[in-house]
Amino acid sequence: MATRRLLTSTRLPLPLTRHLSTLPTPTPTPSPSHPPLTLYDHLAATIKPKLHRLLSPDPRFLLHGTPHPSPTLAVPPLPSTRITVLPSGLRVATESNLTARSAAIGVWIDAGSRYEADEKGIGLLSVRLGTEKAAEVAEGVGGVVEGKVERERTAIWGRVGGEGVEKGIEVLGEVARGEVSEEVVERVKKSIVDEREKVGSFGDEVVFDHLHATAFQYTPLGKSVVGPVENIKSITKADIQEYISTHYAAQRTVIAAAGHVKHEEVVEHVKKAFKDISTNPTSTSQLVAREPANFTGSEVRIIDDDIPLARIAVGFNGASWTDPDSIALLVIQNILGSWDKSVGGGKHAGSELIQRVAIDEVAEKITAFNFNYKDTGLFGIYAVAKADDLDDLAYAMMYELSKLCYRVSEEDVIRAQNQLKSSLLQKAVGTSAVAEDIGSQLLAYGRRIPIAELYARIDAVDASTVKRVANRFIFDREVAIAAMGPIQSLRDYNWFRRRTYWLRY
Numbered sequence: 001m002a003t004r005r006l007l008t009s010t011r012l013p014l015p016l017t018r019h020l021s022t023l024p025t026p027t028p029t030p031s032p033s034h035p036p037l038t039l040y041d042h043l044a045a046t047i048k049p050k051l052h053r054l055l056s057p058d059p060r061f062l063l064h065g066t067p068h069p070s071p072t073l074a075v076p077p078l079p080s081t082r083i084t085v086l087p088s089g090l091r092v093a094t095e096s097n098l099t100a101r102s103a104a105i106g107v108w109i110d111a112g113s114r115y116e117a118d119e120k121g122i123g124l125l126s127v128r129l130g131t132e133k134a135a136e137v138a139e140g141v142g143g144v145v146e147g148k149v150e151r152e153r154t155a156i157w158g159r160v161g162g163e164g165v166e167k168g169i170e171v172l173g174e175v176a177r178g179e180v181s182e183e184v185v186e187r188v189k190k191s192i193v194d195e196r197e198k199v200g201s202f203g204d205e206v207v208f209d210h211l212h213a214t215a216f217q218y219t220p221l222g223k224s225v226v227g228p229v230e231n232i233k234s235i236t237k238a239d240i241q242e243y244i245s246t247h248y249a250a251q252r253t254v255i256a257a258a259g260h261v262k263h264e265e266v267v268e269h270v271k272k273a274f275k276d277i278s279t280n281p282t283s284t285s286q287l288v289a290r291e292p293a294n295f296t297g298s299e300v301r302i303i304d305d306d307i308p309l310a311r312i313a314v315g316f317n318g319a320s321w322t323d324p325d326s327i328a329l330l331v332i333q334n335i336l337g338s339w340d341k342s343v344g345g346g347k348h349a350g351s352e353l354i355q356r357v358a359i360d361e362v363a364e365k366i367t368a369f370n371f372n373y374k375d376t377g378l379f380g381i382y383a384v385a386k387a388d389d390l391d392d393l394a395y396a397m398m399y400e401l402s403k404l405c406y407r408v409s410e411e412d413v414i415r416a417q418n419q420l421k422s423s424l425l426q427k428a429v430g431t432s433a434v435a436e437d438i439g440s441q442l443l444a445y446g447r448r449i450p451i452a453e454l455y456a457r458i459d460a461v462d463a464s465t466v467k468r469v470a471n472r473f474i475f476d477r478e479v480a481i482a483a484m485g486p487i488q489s490l491r492d493y494n495w496f497r498r499r500t501y502w503l504r505y
Contacts, residue, residue: 081438081448082263088279089251092270093438093448094263097431103165103259104431105266106157107172108439110284111247113227114151114220114373120235121192121227122243123149128188129240130156130175134168146432149225151212152284152373153443159432162260166269169255173273176253178244185237193229204311207382207482208369211313214300215378215480221293249280256439259431284374293376297478299493303486309364309384310485314397314496316473318370318377321444327457328469329370329379332404334416334423335466336381338367350415353381353400362389362396372444378480379473387486394491398499404470406502408463417458424454476501 083093113123131147134156145158156175160168209224216222226232255274257266295317319326337351339358346358357363366383381401385393427433428451441448479496 083442083447084263084267086250086267086271086274088274088277089249090270090274090277091254091442092263092267093254093256093442094261094266095258095434095438096261096263097259098262100259100431101162102159102431103162103257103261104157104159104435105165105168105172105255105257105261106155106435106439107176108157108254108256108436108443109154109176109248110152110252110443111154112150112152113223113225115247115284115287116220116223116243118231120231120239121225122235122239123154123247124226125185125188125192125232125235126178126240126244127154127156128192129180129184132184132188133175133180134158134171151221151223151225153440155436155439157256157432157435157439159259165257165261165266169266169269169273172255173270173277176244176248176274176277178241178248180237180240182237185235185240189232189235192226192232196226196229196232204382207311207313207484210300210302210484211315211480211482212378214298214482215295215315215317216293216376217296217298219293220291221373221376245278246280246282249278249282250274251279251281252284253277254439254442256435256442258434258438288374293373295376295478295480297480297497299481299483301481301487301490302484303488304484305486307485308386310387310390310483310487310490311382311384312390312394312483312487312490313369313380313382313481314401315369315378315380315480315482316477318379318473319372320375320377321372323372323377325469325472326372326377328461328465329377329473330420331413331416331458331461332466332470333368333370333379334419335404335408335412336368336400339363340365350412352403352412353396356396356400357383357393360392360396362392366393366397380479387489390487390490394496395499398496401470401474402499402502405467405475406504408466408470410463413461413463413466417461420458421455424451474500 079095079097081093081095083091085091111123113121116122127147127149131145134147135145135158145156147156148154156172158168209226213222213224253274255266255270319329335351337349337354339346339349339351339354341358341364346354349355349358354366357366363383363385366381368381369379371378381397383393383397428437438448477500479493479500481493481496483490
């Protein structure tokens with residue numbers, strides 16, 4: 001037994017530590033030395049944190065900066081528009097900004113050449129008379145007065161100091177009542193006739209007058225705002241007073257003010273100044289229902305080789321003010337864009353139409369237009385070009401219009417949305433622009449659309465919406481064409497009509 005225990009004890013393994021200590025120790029391999037840092041390494045080190053911030057942005061800074069619609073928890077504070085409707089139906093709207101040094105106030109009336117019994121230009125003459133009368137008072141208080149008349153809208157507004165608001169409203173009340181002398185009527189008539197003869201029968205406005213006349217022929221919307229010279233000479237003071245008493249009615253009138261004004265004071269001044277305004281119950285909706293505007297595919301061409309440049313407008317039946325697709329047409333208008341050769345930069349524009357026209361040098365000026373009316377609209381492209389370039393210009397116009405029905409990129413839509421937003425903001429800078437925006441929107445929509453809601457409507461338009469709207473208004477639709485100047489080489493109507501669609505198999 002003692003011998004067996006002795007043999008077993010001799011076969012026990014050595015301790016682990018003693019076994020490892022007997023192994024040879026490997027010599028460590030020296031690590032390779034790092035290469036020296038270059039300039040690009042230093043640049044990369046500075047760019048890495050910037051890339052990290054871009055990949056993980058702070059959501060607070062994206063609340064109003066992202067081009068895509070997203071729900072927001074709060075709307076940035078904006079001045080509120082207060083509206084008061086008087087018992088007569090007259091609407092008074094103000095946007096107060098007491099920090100402003102001046103105030104803008106004006107009258108916007110739902111009246112224009114569309115509602116004239118005859119194409120005389122009485123609306124234009126009445127606005128000129130009102131502007132001249134208001135300018136006499138504005139000069140005494142350092143103010144500025146402007147006026148304009150359109151096919152469905154008349155406006156006279158001005159900018160005065162905060163202490164001249166009451167006097168300005170008083171003058172607007174006299175304008176709305178048609179208080180004017182026979183001598184002033186004759187003097188203003190002569191100035192309009194002289195301007196008409198000086199400008200001549202060619203120009204951008206004349207082309208659009210012809211476009212409306214052919215597109216809405218035999219309807220009141222086709223009437224010209226100015227009217228023929230012979231009709232202007234035949235207008236009398238009685239005609240003006242009858243026109244004002246019929247169309248300058250309380251329920252068709254908006255008094256808008258912005259800047260250094262107080263709503264309650266403006267309302268009291270309006271009650272005194274407009275107490276004798278016409279209360280004709282006939283509304284523009286009734287007038288439009290009696291004689292609606294019907295679009296007719298047609299053309300008008302006035303050939304004159306003595307004019308150096310040709311003017312051409314191609315239009316489609318568009319959307320009304322309250323049409324759900326009116327905002328989408330505004331986006332399409334910005335997709336097509338506008339350009340003038342005297343400005344330059346067309347080769348690098350975002351619009352493919354502008355790029356094509358600028359690179360090929362086939363036009364002196366080109367712009368997309370979009371007119372909205374109560375029951376219809378007019379949408380298209382207007383261009384000015386040399387006679388030798390009309391063929392290439394017409395192809396570029398119709399190709400880019402028809403392409404909207406088939407191929408639209410999200411990048412083009414986002415670019416157009418941002419351009420439209422910035423243009424809307426630029427139009428609302430200054431008290432006069434704000435007052436004009438208030439008056440125009442109250443006549444068009446019956447309310448003032450908040451900028452946040454308007455931006456949301458613009459953001460809701462995507463590439464599929466653009467294609468759907470283009471198919472509604474452009475694809476295989478009738479066109480209206482107005483061309484003036486050296487246009488012998490311009491393609492015929494059937495050529496334009498055929499290119500409102502593509503043959504794709």
